[in-house]
Amino acid sequence: MSAIGMPGKAPIVMSACGYDHKSLFFERQQSLELRGMEWEGRIKPLTPWSALIARGAGALVLLGGAALMLIH
Numbered sequence: 001m002s003a004i005g006m007p008g009k010a011p012i013v014m015s016a017c018g019y020d021h022k023s024l025f026f027e028r029q030q031s032l033e034l035r036g037m038e039w040e041g042r043i044k045p046l047t048p049w050s051a052l053i054a055r056g057a058g059a060l061v062l063l064g065g066a067a068l069m070l071i072h
Contacts, residue, residue, distance in 0.1 A: 034040065
């Protein structure tokens, strides 16, 4: 018998250890107290790509409109 099951049968991962649900998460995900610490609010989250693309498209539209007004 091996860790992947009995020979001749479909491979099944077996485990003899019991796992608690809380042991599968990092401490940062479990603790709500850490979210209130002073260092948690100092870095702003990254801007999503969709927002960056929308801002770039808006800037291109405005610059294109201004260029058309200057040409005519």
